[in-house]
Amino acid sequence: MALLEIKKLSKAFGGLVAVNQVDFEMNEGQIASIIGPNGAGKTTFFNIISGYYPGFEGSIIFDGKGLKNLTPEKVAKHRIARTFQNIRLFPEMLAVENIMVGMHMDLKASIFNIVLHSGGMKREEGEAYERAVELLTYVGLETRKNELAKNLAYGEQRRLEIARAIAMKPKLLLLDEPAAGLNPRETEELKQFIGKLRDDFGCGILLIEHDMKLVMEISDKVAVLNYGEKIAEGAPHEVKNNPMVIEAYLGIEDEEEAV
Amino acid sequence: MGTIKNYFKLIKEKQLIQLVLVFLSPVLFYLYSKSSIIFLLFLASLFLLYRVRLDLRIRGAVALLDLLLVIPLAGLENSYYLGIITQIVIYAVLAIGLNVVIGFAGLLDLGYVGFYAVGAYLYAFFATTQANNVIPESIYQFPLSGNWFWLFLPLALIVSAGMGVLLGLPVLRLKGDYLAIVTLGFAEIIRIILNNADKPINFTNGPKGLTPVKPPELFGIVMNQPIHFYFIVLVLFVMVFIAAYRLDHSRIGRAWAAIREDELAARTMGIPLVRMKLLAFATGAGFAGMMGVVFAARQTFVDPSSFGFMESIGILAMVIMGGMGNIRGVIVGAAAVVILQLHLLKELSTFLTQLSVSGILYIPSQLDPAKYEKLVFGLILILMCVFRPKGLMPAKRTMELIKGFRKKLSKESLIE
Numbered sequence: 001m002a003l004l005e006i007k008k009l010s011k012a013f014g015g016l017v018a019v020n021q022v023d024f025e026m027n028e029g030q031i032a033s034i035i036g037p038n039g040a041g042k043t044t045f046f047n048i049i050s051g052y053y054p055g056f057e058g059s060i061i062f063d064g065k066g067l068k069n070l071t072p073e074k075v076a077k078h079r080i081a082r083t084f085q086n087i088r089l090f091p092e093m094l095a096v097e098n099i100m101v102g103m104h105m106d107l108k109a110s111i112f113n114i115v116l117h118s119g120g121m122k123r124e125e126g127e128a129y130e131r132a133v134e135l136l137t138y139v140g141l142e143t144r145k146n147e148l149a150k151n152l153a154y155g156e157q158r159r160l161e162i163a164r165a166i167a168m169k170p171k172l173l174l175l176d177e178p179a180a181g182l183n184p185r186e187t188e189e190l191k192q193f194i195g196k197l198r199d200d201f202g203c204g205i206l207l208i209e210h211d212m213k214l215v216m217e218i219s220d221k222v223a224v225l226n227y228g229e230k231i232a233e234g235a236p237h238e239v240k241n242n243p244m245v246i247e248a249y250l251g252i253e254d255e256e257e258a259v
Numbered sequence: 260m261g262t263i264k265n266y267f268k269l270i271k272e273k274q275l276i277q278l279v280l281v282f283l284s285p286v287l288f289y290l291y292s293k294s295s296i297i298f299l300l301f302l303a304s305l306f307l308l309y310r311v312r313l314d315l316r317i318r319g320a321v322a323l324l325d326l327l328l329v330i331p332l333a334g335l336e337n338s339y340y341l342g343i344i345t346q347i348v349i350y351a352v353l354a355i356g357l358n359v360v361i362g363f364a365g366l367l368d369l370g371y372v373g374f375y376a377v378g379a380y381l382y383a384f385f386a387t388t389q390a391n392n393v394i395p396e397s398i399y400q401f402p403l404s405g406n407w408f409w410l411f412l413p414l415a416l417i418v419s420a421g422m423g424v425l426l427g428l429p430v431l432r433l434k435g436d437y438l439a440i441v442t443l444g445f446a447e448i449i450r451i452i453l454n455n456a457d458k459p460i461n462f463t464n465g466p467k468g469l470t471p472v473k474p475p476e477l478f479g480i481v482m483n484q485p486i487h488f489y490f491i492v493l494v495l496f497v498m499v500f501i502a503a504y505r506l507d508h509s510r511i512g513r514a515w516a517a518i519r520e521d522e523l524a525a526r527t528m529g530i531p532l533v534r535m536k537l538l539a540f541a542t543g544a545g546f547a548g549m550m551g552v553v554f555a556a557r558q559t560f561v562d563p564s565s566f567g568f569m570e571s572i573g574i575l576a577m578v579i580m581g582g583m584g585n586i587r588g589v590i591v592g593a594a595a596v597v598i599l600q601l602h603l604l605k606e607l608s609t610f611l612t613q614l615s616v617s618g619i620l621y622i623p624s625q626l627d628p629a630k631y632e633k634l635v636f637g638l639i640l641i642l643m644c645v646f647r648p649k650g651l652m653p654a655k656r657t658m659e660l661i662k663g664f665r666k667k668l669s670k671e672s673l674i675e
Contacts (some may be wrong), residue, residue, distance in 0.1 A: 050527060076529030090520035093513070094656050100510070101517045105529040107510040111538065114509040115502045125509065126664035146658065168528060 002061075003028045003204045004049075004172060009058035011048055018044040020228040021058070026221065028171075031198055031205045033215045035239075036225035037248060042208045043085060045225065046174055050082055051075040063171060076105060081170035083161045085177045085208075091150035095141060095160055098149050099132040102167030132167065138200075139163040139193075155186055162193075166201060173197070175207040179214055187211055191218050216240060224248065277311045280304045281321060285329040292333035295606055298340050301329075302347075302598070306591055326493060331486055338485045345485065345557075347597045348492045349550055352499050354577040354589040356546030359503055361575070362584035362654065363512060364539035365519030366431075367439040369571055370446030374544035376566035377422050378415035378551020380453060380463060382408070383561045386473040392461045405476030411552045412495070419548020420541035427540040431533060446571055453563040468562025472555045488557045495553065499546050503586050506542065508660040515539055516584075516656075569633075573600075576636060580643055582650025591651055599639075604632055 006024040010017065019041045026032040034042050048056050051070030060067040062078055081102075090098050107128055109121040136142045139159040144152060152160060158178060165173055178194070179187045191214055198205055209215045215222060216236040224232040224239060226248040232239050239245055281304045287294075288301035305325055308318050334341030353375065360368045384390055386408070390401040430441045457465030474483035475491065482491070506512050514535045517525035526532050555561045573596060581592020608627050614620040643650070 052523070072523065072526035073529055073531050076527060082527060084524070088521050088524040090517050090524065092520055092654075092656070093516055094658065096658060097513055097516075097656060101513050101525070101530070102528050104510055104514055104517075109510060111506070111511060111542075114505055114511060117505060121509070122664040125661050128510075129658065129661045129664070148656070164528070 002026065003030070003063060004206070005061040006049075007059045007061075009045070009048060009056060009060065011044060011053055011056045017228050019048065019056075019225075022225070022228075022230045024223055024230070024233075026204055026206060028204055029198060029202055030220045031194065031207070031218055033219040033222045034206065034208050034225060035210070035212070035215055035222060040225040040248075041228040042225055043176060044228075046082065046176055046208060049075070049080065049174065076168065079169060079171040080174065081165035081168040081172070082174035083158075083165055083176055083178060085180065087154075087157050087161050089149040089157055089161055089164070091148065093149060094145065095147050095149055095152065096129065096132045096136060096145040098160060098164050099135050099167045100128055102164040103128050103132065105168065135163045135167055136160075138166075154181055158182070158190075159193075162197070166197070170201075170203050172204045172206065175205065175209075177208055177210065179209055179211045187214055190214070194218055274312060277307050278313075281307055281311055281313075285321075285325050289329050289333050292336040292340065295602070298343075298602075299598070301325075302344075302594060306594070309587055331489065334486055334489060341485045341489055343597065343601055345489045345492055346601060347594045348489075348496045349553065350574065350577060350597050351590045351593040352492070352496050352550050353547055353574050354581065354593040355499055355503050355586055356543040356550075357574050358543075358578050358584065358586065358589045359506070359515075359546070360539050360543035361578055362589070363507060363519070364515040364536060366536060366539060367435060368442045368540070368543070369439045369568075369575065370426075370442035370444070370449075371543065371547060371574055372566050372568075372571040373426075373442075373446035373449040374419040374422060374547035375551045375554065375570075376446075376449050376453060376563075377419045377544075378548030379555040379561045379565075380469070380551075381415050381418055381548070382411045382552040383469040383472045383555040384462070385411070386555070387469045387471065389461070389464060389469050402473050405473045405481060405556075408473075408475035408552065408556055409477070412549050415548040415552045416545040419551070420545035422548075423540040423542075423544030424537050426544075427537045431536045431540070443568065443571075446566070446568065450563050450566050453566070463563075466563060468560055469555075470560040472559045472561065474559065475556050483559075488553070492550075492553055495549065499549075500586065500590075503542075503546075505660070507586065508658075511535070511538065576640060579640065580650060582652040582654055584654030585650070585652050588650050588652030588654065595651070596636075599635065600632060604635065 002025050004024070004026050006022065009019055009022045009024070011019045022045065034045060036042050044053075047053060048070075049060060051067075051072045051074060054070065060070075062080065065078070067075070067078065090101060093101070107124055109118075109124055112118075113121040133142060133145060136145050139162065141152075141156060141160060141163070144156060149157065149160060158181075162175070162178070175194070179190055182190060194205060194207070195218060197203070207215075219236050221234065222236050222239045223230055224242070224245050231244045231248060232242040234242075280300065284297065284300045284304040287297045291297050305322070308322050311318065330341065330344055334344075353371070357368065357371045360366050360371070386402045386405075388401055390399075394401070426442070426445050430438060430445075433441060453463045454466055456462040457467075463469070474481055475487070476482065482488070514525065514530045517528065517530060518532060518535055522532065554565075558565075577592035577596045578589050579592070580595060581590065582588030611620075611622050611627070615622050647653075
């Protein structure tokens with residue numbers, strides 16, 4: 001069964017059509033990528049799924065349920081997690097707290113339990129803390145758990161952001177340019193890591209990425225956007241040789257000049 | 260090497276001074292309960308207990324002794340300082356409440372005093388003869404007896420929290436400056452309503468205010484002495500302190516901090532934005548409302564002029580001065596501001612007047628420091644912005660409370 005099924009998705013800002021009649025489908029446990037030149041509407045596409053723009057046309061069906069009148073909170077309830085192109089951690093909170101914010105939906109203690117320090121609340125908090133430390137260990141940040149998020153190195157912040165998204169127990173994880181600003185070695189590690197994420201947590205992963213090597217090696221399927229429209233879709237090797245994709249990235253070869 | 264040795268010596272000396280202050284000043288305060296300098300030293304020693312390097316149990320014991328024995332005993336001698344301390348504790352509670360809204364959740368609320376007014380008038384209305392104007396005497400002959408005071412504490416908390424939600428619902432879509440302006444307007448609306456709701460039906464007695472408000476009563480004892488109010492506000496303070504501290508270190512406190520840091524990212528984590536903001540508003544408002552009841556009972560008189568805009572600014576100054584988001588910090592802030600307002604500037608004025616009278620130094624009455632309270636305040640806030648922009652005690656996030664739970668957990672699992 002398809003995990004995410006998007007039909008005729010459109011979003012216009014004033015006169016500018018950022019996403020135009022895009023169809024997209026991905027299955028559970030798949031890693032899919034969306035590529036395209038700058039300004040192609042990739043992040044807008046993500047933002048629509050994340051519920052940041054209330055008004056859009058078309059339909060999104062996630063895990064068999066139609067998503068309508070989206071708000072970010074509702075999207076989160078459907079267990080769709082995401083990271084951001086320009087990392088958005090909670091800078092003045094500890095690394096471990098950042099993860100625990102990601103667990104917010106699964107923590108149930110009421111305000112009375114908290115003020116009275118009921119046993120159930122203490123147990124819940126203690127367990128959440130342990131799980132958060134486990135997740136930090138998973139991304140290799142256990143020694144940095146009591147650092148403020150803003151004091152972490154860039155690569156560490158990227159990993160923390162992914163760990164925070166994983167803490168939401170997502171069925172679908174949206175990664176917006178996870179390799180941005182990473183060096184080749186780190187990108188290679190990221191590739192391994194994304195594969196491991198899928199295997200360990202069984203979530204579908206949808207990523208926007210500019211690093212073609214990463215996209216081609218890791219993806220089960222690739223969709224290409226250009227000027228808001230989907231111009232190609234398929235397995236990585238199919239997409240790579242698609243003339244429309246080459247055109248979008250490199251432009252049309254001017255025959256007269258070439259002569 | 261030499262410099263390091265000197266440094267260690269300095270630390271030791273500093274600690275020694277701290278220790279002497281912590282142990283000696285309560286004794287001195289008890290013995291010389293009229294000296295202004297010793298009073299200030301004593302207060303400083305209370306706050307030093309946060310920092311001094313001693314076992315937590317010893318620090319706790321000293322704090323308890325100071326609060327439960329030294330202050331009341333000294334207060335029996337000289338109720339002036341007891342009054343100031345009570346005032347500090349009242350404002351500390353208000354500052355903790357405002358800190359929940361501004362420091363934790365990051366919502367700039369300039370109308371906080373409105374909720375204080377709601378609590379004060381709620382009790383004053385029923386604890387004076389005023390309620391007879393609205394409710395027929397055949398049903399009940401007001402004022403209520405002082406025993407009702409205790410019920411009105413939680414009642415005011417609930418009513419004010421409800422007002423907080425009512426105000427919050429429409430305005431929490433606004434952010435930053437806009438929210439500040441609307442909340443400011445809200446407090447003014449409350450004050451103006453209180454000022455004018457004496458006709459056609461006389462609810463609030465207008466600018467003349469309500470008096471005499473019944474003092475609290477417990478087991479037949481009428482609690483109208485300064486010492487009684489000191490203990491009442493101390494108990495409420497401890498409750499509010501614990502509640503705020505626990506909220507800060509819980510899923511709710513983390514959600515507030517996340518909203519403050521990055522609203523969109525917080526929503527993406529599934530944090531219900533409106534509900535959490537309303538909760539922060541309601542919590543802060545509830546604390547203020549509860550303290551309003553105490554205010555009414557302590558002053559035995561309420562009128563709208565006590566709840567002006569400057570009052571909100573004063574509480575805001577405490578929060579900013581102490582350190583937004585840090586509960587201990589805002590308590591220090593409350594103490595500093597109250598001392599300055601009620602004590603230091605007045606002392607300075609009398610001192611200067613004495614100099615003038617005795618002919619040593621001529622100071623025109625226009626330069627009387629007590630008249631320049633707001634100016635001194637403004638200067639202090641500006642200096643704070645330049646030198647300590649995060650307040651005297653900047654907020655610092657820790658996981659100590661939760662780590663405690665974890666230790667307990669692992670102990671339990673060992674037993675199992």
